[in-house]
Amino acid sequence: METLAFQGLVGLSLAMYLWLLAAGLTIVFGVLGVLNFAHGSLFMLGAYFAFTFYGLWGVNFWLSIILSLLTVAVVGYLMERLFLRYIYHLDHAYQLLLTFGFILIFDDAVKMVWGGVAKIPAMPSFFEGTVSFWQRPFPIYNLFIIGAGILVALVLWLLFEKTWWGRIVRASASDREMASAIGVNIPILFTGVFVFGAMLGALGGALGTPVRVVAPGIGAAMIIQAFIITVIGGLGNLKGAFVGAIIVGVVSAYGILLFPVFELFLIFVIMAVVLMVKPQGLFGG
Amino acid sequence: MKKWLGIISLLFIFLVSVSTPALAQKAPAKKPAAKPLGVEVIKFGGMGIMSGPLSICGRVIMMGAQLAIEEINAKGGILGSKCELKFMDDELKPAVGVKNVRYLVNEWGANFILGVDSSGVAMAIGEIMPEMDRIYISTHASTDRLTEELVWRKGIKHIFRTTVPTYQEAILPAMIFKDFTHIKRWAGINCDYEYGYVSWSLFKETLKKYRPDVEFVASTWAPFWTMDFTPHISAALAANPDAIFSTPWGGEGVQLIRQALIMGAFDKIQLWWHPTGATTDFLEAVTSEVRADKFKGKLWVSGRYIHNWLQTPENKGFVERFVKRWAMYPFHPGQGAYDAVYFVKAALEKTRSLKTSEVIKALEGMELTTPAGHKYMRPEDHQAIYPTPAGRPVHDPAYPIAVVGDFKMVPAKEYFRHPPFEPIKISK
Numbered sequence: 001m002e003t004l005a006f007q008g009l010v011g012l013s014l015a016m017y018l019w020l021l022a023a024g025l026t027i028v029f030g031v032l033g034v035l036n037f038a039h040g041s042l043f044m045l046g047a048y049f050a051f052t053f054y055g056l057w058g059v060n061f062w063l064s065i066i067l068s069l070l071t072v073a074v075v076g077y078l079m080e081r082l083f084l085r086y087i088y089h090l091d092h093a094y095q096l097l098l099t100f101g102f103i104l105i106f107d108d109a110v111k112m113v114w115g116g117v118a119k120i121p122a123m124p125s126f127f128e129g130t131v132s133f134w135q136r137p138f139p140i141y142n143l144f145i146i147g148a149g150i151l152v153a154l155v156l157w158l159l160f161e162k163t164w165w166g167r168i169v170r171a172s173a174s175d176r177e178m179a180s181a182i183g184v185n186i187p188i189l190f191t192g193v194f195v196f197g198a199m200l201g202a203l204g205g206a207l208g209t210p211v212r213v214v215a216p217g218i219g220a221a222m223i224i225q226a227f228i229i230t231v232i233g234g235l236g237n238l239k240g241a242f243v244g245a246i247i248v249g250v251v252s253a254y255g256i257l258l259f260p261v262f263e264l265f266l267i268f269v270i271m272a273v274v275l276m277v278k279p280q281g282l283f284g285g
Numbered sequence: 286m287k288k289w290l291g292i293i294s295l296l297f298i299f300l301v302s303v304s305t306p307a308l309a310q311k312a313p314a315k316k317p318a319a320k321p322l323g324v325e326v327i328k329f330g331g332m333g334i335m336s337g338p339l340s341i342c343g344r345v346i347m348m349g350a351q352l353a354i355e356e357i358n359a360k361g362g363i364l365g366s367k368c369e370l371k372f373m374d375d376e377l378k379p380a381v382g383v384k385n386v387r388y389l390v391n392e393w394g395a396n397f398i399l400g401v402d403s404s405g406v407a408m409a410i411g412e413i414m415p416e417m418d419r420i421y422i423s424t425h426a427s428t429d430r431l432t433e434e435l436v437w438r439k440g441i442k443h444i445f446r447t448t449v450p451t452y453q454e455a456i457l458p459a460m461i462f463k464d465f466t467h468i469k470r471w472a473g474i475n476c477d478y479e480y481g482y483v484s485w486s487l488f489k490e491t492l493k494k495y496r497p498d499v500e501f502v503a504s505t506w507a508p509f510w511t512m513d514f515t516p517h518i519s520a521a522l523a524a525n526p527d528a529i530f531s532t533p534w535g536g537e538g539v540q541l542i543r544q545a546l547i548m549g550a551f552d553k554i555q556l557w558w559h560p561t562g563a564t565t566d567f568l569e570a571v572t573s574e575v576r577a578d579k580f581k582g583k584l585w586v587s588g589r590y591i592h593n594w595l596q597t598p599e600n601k602g603f604v605e606r607f608v609k610r611w612a613m614y615p616f617h618p619g620q621g622a623y624d625a626v627y628f629v630k631a632a633l634e635k636t637r638s639l640k641t642s643e644v645i646k647a648l649e650g651m652e653l654t655t656p657a658g659h660k661y662m663r664p665e666d667h668q669a670i671y672p673t674p675a676g677r678p679v680h681d682p683a684y685p686i687a688v689v690g691d692f693k694m695v696p697a698k699e700y701f702r703h704p705p706f707e708p709i710k711i712s713k
Contacts, residue, residue, distance in 0.1 A: 006523070014515065116340040117341045118339075118340065139515075216337060218510075221510040257516070260506050263506070
């Protein structure tokens, strides 16, 4: 029993990286209607920038994360203003082509700037150590990640449900033309939402820097799981992304403990079942 | 008519003036001495993983082969023919590897293929080498099936290997740790592909022979691109093992051990065997942890070559030249690639011909003193026989990064498998 509870906690910390990645993906899709394949690349860039500030230049850990988010915000801004903006009215297939192109460009750009070899910076010393759960040591860093993930979920909920900006975003998501007719500046709003989504992805990447590998291709490796999460939770639905991420993270962790031989397969089974029973996803409407 | 004559004579003068320098150049130069191998350039097609968390292993293959080629060219090449390397990324994908080999041989004109990190890729390209009529020398991919099954059982003579196969990760530790009688419960955190399955199965089978009392209490599996090993570590620790056996390599191996540290694994277990830990990237990444004694002497590592083990002039010179050329200490895939080029050189000097069947004959049974020691290319399975010890990462003031120390040796003939290679039951 304790073993299961502990493994669940491990799964929860796994889920939080996925949640941060899936949140940005699903917000951008929900509001802009764009399925951004390159969202994983923004996650990767977040990790690389955080590594550069923190691991290479010795900037304070927290400041590095903020700087990394701001840098990725600029990248997201340029992506939206110079490219995505021109294909909103086109079929989804064009968006996939364009954003897939971005994956290749970002992966190669990263190789040119940082080289192909994986980067592994040292852990900030204040995160070292463990706390005991059920007589077993649990890393403080993973606890911090769980806390950060839940905090982001709360902030997003407040932002979208309780603020004026959130109401406008939701209004534009449900009826773009009507929102525009009552005076919402849609192009600016779209840029803002895209940049926001990019920063969420970058946060996931940046927070993983001290414990996970930073290498070209990590974005493409992560984005598949993010898609699975959004399919399970319902594409464009934030609550769905949160629940979906927890399902995927925790099920992976239990799979590794209980069914090591076909653990990878489990997530796909869940996705298939959800698609059969509720094709729009658990929270999709 | 006069006009025509003028044009023709001008044309004639033009032609003569253009062709004369060429003639003049050719005439005095004596015919170049015929190269015994009949080619200006001997082409080596290299492959490895050049992108992603494992890419340091592909790069070091390129470095080792390139260094050997530069050394050979500086001394006039092989029998007067210069050597050249073209290196490609196989992305750890068998299909990409096969495509690369076809390109390297058919389009680029490679005479030899070397390298490859992934066992899956090595097995795939091994199968097509007879069709390509080229020799492939593995310098890292380590499934025993490459030499035992493809060479020995199926008779594909075009495959050779300069580095130890999974005997290093599996049989060597079984022979060392069998004497650690306090260690009875083993758990595995292994790669979810060929390499992991073979290593773990071979280890279990060998150790069980010496120590019927040991138990294998958990096995977890991690595919390529695993970025978070915490669920694997936690699942392995849940079974209360005395020791852990782990095969993830490259950047993933570093992440695994890092994450194990922050999970307090080294407080709970007695021993951790991480057979790919003698690589430069790994030792560099754990240097501060080794200095702070975070592993409490429980971490044991090895490699197919350890740069500070042999104090021979061959090895000292090699390490010095490698560091000078690449600003990095060499580790096994690169050292294996270096040896591969020199094996080819020795074979060609014997055959004086690039004919594949003759070069194969020359390589079989060849003995060569290399930086990794004395290597004997066993004719039955085309596997180079030589030992490399296991040890623990230690701090040595002579080096800027951690090195392996506390060496434990087992003679090669004891820990290498021998024909007729009794089949191993491989399971996940």
